Amino acid sequence: MTRTPRAQHRRATAVAALTLALTAAAVQPARAEPGTLEEVRAELQRLYHDAAVATDKYNAADEKVTRQSKRVRTLRTQVGAAERKLSRLTSRAGAAARAQYRSGTGASLPAELQFVLAENPEAALDGATRARQAQQGTMDVVAALVTTGEELRTRADEASDVLRRLKANRRAKDTEREKVERRITEAERLEDSLAASQRRELDGLDTRDANAAQDRWLDTGALDRAGTTTTAAGKKAVEYAARQLGKPYIWGAEGPGGYDCSGLTSQAWLSAGVTIPRTSQMQWQGLTRIPVGSMRPGDLIVYYDDASHIAIYIGDGEMINAPRPGRNVTIAPAGSMPILGVVRPGA
Known part of the structure; x- marks a missing residue:
């Protein structure tokens, strides 16, 4: 097929600019250098998609560490509370025993002899019975607290072991962070290699394809039954997202200066009092799925x-x-x- 002079010029310009930028930056791309503007665009989409996937993996590992850290702190707090209660109860039991000994009602005479010598044998019997019951009750509570404390310490130790493994996994996921940074750097260098007119043309291609995809989607009748009203929480989530318009995408960020995609959705719903998972994959897996045609403002749309x-x-x-x-x-x-689908927080 014969290219028009304009197409030939555009191809030559793109190839020259890209080659110059890649050489100057000493970048060795994973695939063959893209040539046409469409190929440049496809390469950019691949790089940014890889970055998004790696971001999700790193965020998921980080979220697991955060949750487990909270669990360990909670268990350690419970252990401390149980130990303090046990200490107080043991101290009180010891004080009661010492007082009983000093008063001569406990250790000086056996209960049977106290009963024989008492002026009021029935009252003595009642007193002895109550004392034994109180002692037994204290011993039971102390035994229960000891058991509870041991169980809590075991759970806290196990949780700490899990936390150590998760932290090790997060350190391993630093390779994902490096992958994100490499992909973003490659994409930015690739974009910077283009002339301003080519970047505008790329934006135009993106807009064209987005509008065409939207038209095809609307033609399916996907929105014929979609809701126009939402809950108070959904309204707050939308309002929060709207206040973030214009802030930059920052991978791994949850605001307030910038966001990645799931950082924005999770913080929007948190502002409405609803805590949802951190990453897009976790939100897709963990939230209630809604038919696309039934979605309403505040629902989350999951892509790819x-x-x-x-x-x-x-x-x-x-x-x-x-x-x-x-x-x-x-x-x-x-x-x-x-x-891919739609999910509804708080459903």
Whole structure:
């Protein structure tokens, strides 16, 4: 097929600019250098997608460490409380025994002899019975506290072992962090290699494809039954997301200066008093799934087969999301990316 002079010029410019940038930066791409602007765009999408997947893995490992740390602190607090209670009870029991001994009612005479010598044998018998009951009750409580304390210490030690393993796993996931940084650096260098006109053309291609995908999605009737109203919590979540518009995408961030995609959705719902999982994959796996046609503002739209992106639906076929590095939190067509499904926090 014969290319037009304009297409030939565009291809030559893209190849030259890309080659120059890659050589200057001493970057060895994992695949063959892209040539046409479409190929450059496909490579950018691959790099940013890889970065999103690696971000989710790192965030998931970090979230597990955070949760387990809280569990260990809680168990250690419970152990301390049980030990303090045991100490107080043991001290009181010891004091009672010493007082009984000093008063001559306990250790000086056996209960049988006290009964024989007492002026009021019935009262003596009642007193002895109550004393034994009190002593036995104290011993039972002390024994229960000792058992509880031992169980709590065992659970706390086990939880600490789990925490150590999770921290080791998170350190291993530092390779995921490095992978994210490499992918983002490669993508940024690739974008920087293009002329301003080419970057505008890339943006135009993105907008064109997003609108076309949205039109195809709307043509399916996906929004015919979608809700236009939401709960008070859903409204708060949407309002929070709207206040973040214009803030930069920062991988691994949960605000307030910037967000990654799931950092934005989790914080939006946290502002409404609902705690949800940290990553897009965990949100997809852990929240109630809703038919796409039944979604309402505040619901979360999960994208791609690997649940690597997520956004908050705001109604009228639009969503708010933190798209990728180099972009800001923005409003976009809800159907502009392949939808995996919809989940509803607090359902």
